[in-house]
Amino acid sequence: MEYIQGIAILIGINLIAVLGLSILTGFTGLFSFGHGGFMAIGAYISAIVTARLHLPFALAIIAGAVSAGLVSIFIGRLTLKLKGDYFCIATMGFGEAVRVILNNIDYVGGARGWESLPQLTSIWVVLGLDIAAVIVAWNLINSRHGRNLVAVREEELAAQMAGIDVYRHKMIALVVSAAMAGIAGALMANYIQFIRPTMFNMAKSTDLTIMVIFGGLGSISGSIVGTFLLVSLPELFRNFAQWRLVIYGLAVIVIMVGRPKGVMGGFELTPSGIRKSMAARRARLALEAEARALEREDLA
Amino acid sequence: MSVVLELKGLTKRFGGLAAVNDVSFKVREGGISGLIGPNGAGKTTIFNLITGVYKVSGGAIEFRGLPVQDKEPYQIAGLGITRTFQNIRLFKELSVFDNVLTACHASAKYGLTEAVLRLPRFRREEKALHEKADSLLEIMGLRDRTDVTANNLPYGLQRRLEITRALALDPKLLLLDEPAAGMNPDETEQLMRLIAEVRSRFELSVLVIEHHMDLIMGVCEHIHVLSFGCTLADGTPDEVANDPQVVEAYLGAEEAKK
Numbered sequence: 001m002e003y004i005q006g007i008a009i010l011i012g013i014n015l016i017a018v019l020g021l022s023i024l025t026g027f028t029g030l031f032s033f034g035h036g037g038f039m040a041i042g043a044y045i046s047a048i049v050t051a052r053l054h055l056p057f058a059l060a061i062i063a064g065a066v067s068a069g070l071v072s073i074f075i076g077r078l079t080l081k082l083k084g085d086y087f088c089i090a091t092m093g094f095g096e097a098v099r100v101i102l103n104n105i106d107y108v109g110g111a112r113g114w115e116s117l118p119q120l121t122s123i124w125v126v127l128g129l130d131i132a133a134v135i136v137a138w139n140l141i142n143s144r145h146g147r148n149l150v151a152v153r154e155e156e157l158a159a160q161m162a163g164i165d166v167y168r169h170k171m172i173a174l175v176v177s178a179a180m181a182g183i184a185g186a187l188m189a190n191y192i193q194f195i196r197p198t199m200f201n202m203a204k205s206t207d208l209t210i211m212v213i214f215g216g217l218g219s220i221s222g223s224i225v226g227t228f229l230l231v232s233l234p235e236l237f238r239n240f241a242q243w244r245l246v247i248y249g250l251a252v253i254v255i256m257v258g259r260p261k262g263v264m265g266g267f268e269l270t271p272s273g274i275r276k277s278m279a280a281r282r283a284r285l286a287l288e289a290e291a292r293a294l295e296r297e298d299l300a
Numbered sequence: 301m302s303v304v305l306e307l308k309g310l311t312k313r314f315g316g317l318a319a320v321n322d323v324s325f326k327v328r329e330g331g332i333s334g335l336i337g338p339n340g341a342g343k344t345t346i347f348n349l350i351t352g353v354y355k356v357s358g359g360a361i362e363f364r365g366l367p368v369q370d371k372e373p374y375q376i377a378g379l380g381i382t383r384t385f386q387n388i389r390l391f392k393e394l395s396v397f398d399n400v401l402t403a404c405h406a407s408a409k410y411g412l413t414e415a416v417l418r419l420p421r422f423r424r425e426e427k428a429l430h431e432k433a434d435s436l437l438e439i440m441g442l443r444d445r446t447d448v449t450a451n452n453l454p455y456g457l458q459r460r461l462e463i464t465r466a467l468a469l470d471p472k473l474l475l476l477d478e479p480a481a482g483m484n485p486d487e488t489e490q491l492m493r494l495i496a497e498v499r500s501r502f503e504l505s506v507l508v509i510e511h512h513m514d515l516i517m518g519v520c521e522h523i524h525v526l527s528f529g530c531t532l533a534d535g536t537p538d539e540v541a542n543d544p545q546v547v548e549a550y551l552g553a554e555e556a557k558k
Contacts, residue, residue: 135416136416139415139416139417139418140412140415140416143410143412143415143416143422143426144402144404144405144408144410144415144426144429145412145415146415147398147401147402147405148402148405150391150394150402151391151402154390154391154392154393154394155389155390155391155392157353157385157389158385158389158390158391158465159391160353160373160374160377161351161373161377161382161383161466162377162382162402162403162405162465162466162468162469163374163377163378163382163403163405163406163469164374164405165372165374166374172412218393266393276395276447279395279447280395280447280448280449282447283445283446283447283448283449283452284448284449284452287445287448287452287453287454291454
């Protein structure tokens with residue numbers, strides 16, 4: 001039971017970071033390989049608040065979110081005007097920079113890591129924050145701001161011509177995603193009670209991005225499915241010991257080949273999402289039928 | 301007649317090449333004006349300058365008396381200038397309805413917190429946005445296509461959707477970049493009627509780039525002709541069509557002499 005709960009907490013913690021990244025990558029179209037860095041900021045700041053300053057956990061979570069958000073504003077100012085791949089490379093550099101800086105700060109344990117942090121993250125805290133994160137992400141995406149993010153992803157120039165401040169909306173997506181990664185980091189530090197910089201390396205950042213892509217870009221429910229599968233898969237195959245990473249890798253490849261848009265594509269597993277995709281399918285079939293009828297008329 | 305847009309000595313240089321060189325003209329309020337010229341004359345560059353996609357190298361652009369050449373593209377769109385593109389740029393993966401709904405965003409004023417918390421103002425304004433998108437699609441005859449993914453629309457309807465999306469911003473000036481490109485004469489005819497109808501129904505001014513001479517001559521009240529970035533002629537369709545310089549630019553000097 002303890003073990004299952006442990007996995008559930010890990011899934012829940014990752015889910016917050018993945019939902020944030022889903023807004024940035026899935027909906028706004030900006031790929032980041034540095035969100036491990038924002039998690040690290042959240043983790044270390046919250047550890048300072050709980051272990052060094054002995055302040056309440058709630059304050060630590062908020063501090064983690066706010067500091068990750070503030071750093072992301074700074075990073076965004078430097079990088080958001082960069083085109084496509086360059087932004088991606090810049091975030092990669094940022095993630096590694098955070099890790100190297102933390103390696104050299106003895107106050108937080110440096111490269112050796114920082115142990116015996118208080119365990120404050122419970123399943124209920126994680127569950128509550130997960131629900132809040134889903135609601136925030138869902139409401140944001142289904143508002144005019146969220147639609148503008150999607151417009152930026154779909155066609156940046158047309159978005160500008162539609163009066164959308166592209167830079168500002170990219171910034172919104174980046175800050176929200178960074179703050180959510182910060183929260184996930186804070187929960188992580190105060191759950192496993194031990195943090196060190198390598199936990200937030202590029203592999204961690206890539207893991208988060210893979211979960212978003214695996215679940216399906218542009219789908220909140222996809223991100224949830226992706227996180228569930230990819231966090232629990234390695235645990236399920238723990239008995240196969242050395243084979244589990246192979247199976248994990250294979251699963252990712254099979255999905256990429258079989259469903260290149262991710263498990264869910266842009267589809268949402270909600271009543272309105274189902275209605276919408278069925279309506280789109282009907283409309284497409286009607287159009288095709290019409291085109292065929294026209295063709296027959298031409299031939300006749 | 302009052303002027304909605306005025307270009308004053310507009311110049312754009314790319315390195316040593318002047319793509320647009322000292323071009324001045326006025327777009328009349330409530331009119332349909334045409335911008336024509338051979339390939340590479342700088343027509344689309346002028347659209348990119350007006351909408352702020354490119355920064356001007358010299359000269360000024362005044363929209364209803366207000367200089368706009370230093371503004372960002374989204375600010376210019378907010379002031380009331382929108383455009384369509386030569387190679388259609390829709391939000392491809394979105395439905396027809398969502399394409400228009402997205403572009404309606406400026407009619408709502410609720411903020412991020414109001415959206416995340418679903419406050420009453422969010423609900424009220426969202427409802428108004430949906431109604432606006434609905435009525436626009438109705439007017440533009442796309443009502444029975446609302447659920448189609450934009451990418452799956454036939455070409456002619458994609459053009460129509462792009463214009464509908466531009467209208468969602470309540471523009472004062474609509475810039476159309478070769479709206480009839482790739483259309484057959486029937487579709488071009490339909491499009492001409494649509495442009496004229498849109499102009500009077502939405503009380504806006506239109507500036508259109510086009511190669512289809514029948515469309516330009518049929519629908520425009522005023523035409524500005526460019527060649528190699530410079531002004532060649534300016535006047536009514538009849539004046540322009542009989543201008544020897546224009547004939548030469550289009551047919552070549554040798555042909556024109558015959």
